Amino acid sequence: MTQAPESLDFSMNNATDKSLDRDCTTLSRHVLQQFKTFSADAQDLSALMNRIALAGKLVARRLSRAGLMEGVLGFSGDVNIQGESVKKMDVYANDVFISVFKQSGLVCRLASEEMEEPYYIPENCPIGRYTLLYDPIDGSSNTDTNLSLGSIFSIRQQKGDDVDRQASDLLSNGREQIAAGYILYGPSTMLVYTMGNGVHSFTLDPSLGEFILSEENIRIPNHGSVYSVNEGNFWQWEESMREYIRYVHRTEGYTARYSGAMVSDIHRILVQGGVFLYPGTIQKPEGKLRLLYESAPLAMLIEQAGGRATTGLVDILEVVPKKLHQRTPLIIGSKEDVAKVESFIQNGH
Numbered sequence: 001m002t003q004a005p006e007s008l009d010f011s012m013n014n015a016t017d018k019s020l021d022r023d024c025t026t027l028s029r030h031v032l033q034q035f036k037t038f039s040a041d042a043q044d045l046s047a048l049m050n051r052i053a054l055a056g057k058l059v060a061r062r063l064s065r066a067g068l069m070e071g072v073l074g075f076s077g078d079v080n081i082q083g084e085s086v087k088k089m090d091v092y093a094n095d096v097f098i099s100v101f102k103q104s105g106l107v108c109r110l111a112s113e114e115m116e117e118p119y120y121i122p123e124n125c126p127i128g129r130y131t132l133l134y135d136p137i138d139g140s141s142n143t144d145t146n147l148s149l150g151s152i153f154s155i156r157q158q159k160g161d162d163v164d165r166q167a168s169d170l171l172s173n174g175r176e177q178i179a180a181g182y183i184l185y186g187p188s189t190m191l192v193y194t195m196g197n198g199v200h201s202f203t204l205d206p207s208l209g210e211f212i213l214s215e216e217n218i219r220i221p222n223h224g225s226v227y228s229v230n231e232g233n234f235w236q237w238e239e240s241m242r243e244y245i246r247y248v249h250r251t252e253g254y255t256a257r258y259s260g261a262m263v264s265d266i267h268r269i270l271v272q273g274g275v276f277l278y279p280g281t282i283q284k285p286e287g288k289l290r291l292l293y294e295s296a297p298l299a300m301l302i303e304q305a306g307g308r309a310t311t312g313l314v315d316i317l318e319v320v321p322k323k324l325h326q327r328t329p330l331i332i333g334s335k336e337d338v339a340k341v342e343s344f345i346q347n348g349h
Contacts, residue, residue, distance in 0.1 A: 034195055048179070051103075097136055108124050130158065149185045152294055154179070174317035181194060191204070197304075224337060228257050284327075
């Protein structure tokens with residue numbers, strides 16, 4: 001009779017221990033655990049992820065108060081290198097990443113879709129052998145309406161001395177990335193990353209000021225019901241893409257979900273399965289998304305979760321850019337769903 005309470009108490013303690021273990025797994029600790037050694041590389045990448053996390057916290061704090069602060073929302077009046085109107089939050093977020101990484105000592109260069117040329121941090125360059133590539137605010141059209149936004153990041157090791165400051169070593173395929181991920185600014189702030197050893201998600205606990213492990217080794221379902229695409233562009237696409245959309249319209253079991261913030265849509269597909277599409281158009285076959293700042297980082301992450309990413313004709317991670325701001329079509333998500341879209345595109349060629 002006396003054994004039952006002890007047994008119950010033991011199982012409850014076990015559950016508490018597991019819960020506490022997870023609650024104590026911060027982002028920096030998790031990165032170190034990926035290496036299984038306390039090497040210089042492990043410490044560097046843990047420090048880099050900590051800086052990315054700090055940038056995410058600063059942007060999240062700004063967004064949470066955006067409606068109350070003067071001069072945060074709306075357009076800045078400038079146009080970025082892509083010819084797009086720049087939102088004030090884009091400018092702020094870009095400055096946040098620069099400021100945070102100036103203090104890192106590890107990053108010599110930052111490349112962002114908001115800047116025409118890479119940003120160099122001379123004081124870091126003698127020892128800082130890493131480059132951060134990033135999209136500071138993805139989905140900035142959602143800013144003024146209080147909808148989800150995101151930041152996308154990629155870390156690469158610098159190759160060569162880059163004495164001419166052309167950053168030509170960055171013009172290599174996505175398999176050269178050593179880490180990639182995104183921060184999602186939604187009802188809670190989440191950071192999802194990979195270093196080539198699975199995909200792991202963290203949620204910002206505001207009371208601790210820390211990103212705490214939510215889920216390890218996330219696996220994307222092989223098939224999902226969601227297709228995510230801006231159907232407003234339907235008549236601008238090649239016929240093969242229009243045929244795919246007609247197929248999902250007449251096939252039971254598909255659901256359209258499109259938020260206008262790619263990070264939000266990709267996160268849904270990572271968790272639930274499905275496919276995200278941003279095809280090129282007849283006028284602009286190269287598409288809209290930037291390879292180095294958006295497509296390649298997300299492709300690395302989704303591949304690590306067991307999914308696929310392609311232009312429709314070649315895997316995204318195999319594409320070698322000819323310029324820093326190169327664009328590419330993107331079809332990304334569950335293996336079966338990506339293959340289905342590919343079949344339409346390849347039949348059209």
